[in-house]
Amino acid sequence: MPELPEVETTVRGIRPLVEGKRVREVVVRERRLRWPVTHGINRILSGKRILCVHRRAKYILIKFSHGTLMIHLGMSGQLLVVPKNVAPAKHDHVDIVLVGSKVLRFRDPRRFGSVLWVRGDPQVSPLLSKLGPEPFDEAFTGNLLFEVARGRRLAIKNLIMDGRIVVGVGNIYASEALFRAGIHPARAAGRVGLRRYQHLVQAIREVLADAIAAGGTSLRDYAGVTGEPGYFECSLKVYGRAGEPCVNCGGIIQHKVIGQRASYYCAHCQH
DNA sequence: CTTTACGCCTGACGGC
DNA sequence: TGCCGTCAGGCGTAAA
Known part of the structure; x- marks a missing residue:
């Protein structure tokens, strides 16, 4: 069950593999997650470059020039970077296919996670705007x-x-x-x-x-x-x-x- | 305002 | 062996 350390570990793990990479296409096999996967996500991301990968609370924020992909792992989610020739398994719901040899793959058997697109500043989105400080922030005392x-x-x-x-x-x-x-x-x-x-x-x-x-x-x-x-x-x-x-x-x-x-x-x- | 309960969902596990 | 009931657990939302 991913908690903050697992999410942070995931962010640190995928960051060097996906930052700067361009998206070839997004394949959604199952959009019924915590909330439905943002409609038209393939058109939104195709051809766009991943600028950077961050974490806020337990959300993984993948930043593009025109917005941010917010991924939550829920209870059972994983975000994997795999070679393109690795066939998707049963609960591999979303593939962010990158230009090159790799796929950023969202897997979540219980589907408590989410894959959402947010235009503009994600910090003002309803899911993030009311959150308290990070535990390592000096504001947490x-x-x-x-x-x-x-x-x-x-x-x-x-x-x-x-x-x-x-x-x-x-x-x-x-x-x-x-x-x-x-x-x-x-x-x-x-x-x-x-x-x-x-x-x-x-x-x-x-x-x-x-x-x-x-x-x-x-x-x-x-x-x-x-x-x-x-x-x-x-x-x-x-x-x-x-x-x-x-x-x-x-x-x-x-x-x-x-x-x-x-x-x-x-x-x-x-x- | 605070506090509590619920539901989403599947795999694992225990009982029979 | 297989079927079924129970439960975990993040977290938004509804209800109290």
């Missing part, structure tokens, strides 16, 4: 979390997963960051002090940076640009480890559904 949490009773785990507060903290890394920060995931956000929020910001950055450095977590669906799985999975300290001993204290890792999401924590280490 313990003070920001503390202020925005004041008086709020929702679980802190839900707060840090709210893209309007900070982007890119998905379910896996929310549990991992809270474990590192020693904060119980169900604790009311308004009942966490400034110092602990500062520690949490640090923990979020650490866990994301570690995962990016490791090439992204691989649980079920993630694979790198050429198909190899990532390998951060073994670094997860609490996620998916219910019933196993805590790496810190040896206590049993707990599982609890918080805000409709599976959450993992050590009741002894996290308060």
Whole structure:
């Protein structure tokens, strides 16, 4: 399930392979994704040059002179760069065929992802305009979390997963960051002090940076640009480890559904 | 305004 | 072996 580190890994992987390349054609085999693939995408992109590839939150932004292709990997999406002679598989929904020998291929079995064309500045598009800061942006601080949490009773785990507060903290890394920060995931956000929020910001950055450095977590669906799985999975300290001993204290890792999401924590280490 | 629930979708998994 | 029910999970949207 792609989270920010997986998306960042994908961006870094495809960037040197597609930047500066011109699009030959776009082949859409299945347009029923999260939203329908933008109509006429072949006419929009054919003959145009990819200027650069960026990430904003979990969106992959492929910039052209006349607009931006916004790709979201959803739950099970992958963006691969493959030789043209590699036949599309069952869930390979969109091929961006490049001039030369390669194809930028969007694969997504569960079709929670999206492939959308945005004219002009993508930052003002509805999907991006309300997003909070990137976790590595200096605007993301313990003070920001503390202020925005004041008086709020929702679980802190839900707060840090709210893209309007900070982007890119998905379910896996929310549990991992809270474990590192020693904060119980169900604790009311308004009942966490400034110092602990500062520690949490640090923990979020650490866990994301570690995962990016490791090439992204691989649980079920993630694979790198050429198909190899990532390998951060073994670094997860609490996620998916219910019933196993805590790496810190040896206590049993707990599982609890918080805000409709599976959450993992050590009741002894996290308060 | 805040908070909660839902739905989209397929593959994996467990029970029988 | 195969069929079926259940569930995960990002995240926009609707509802409370």
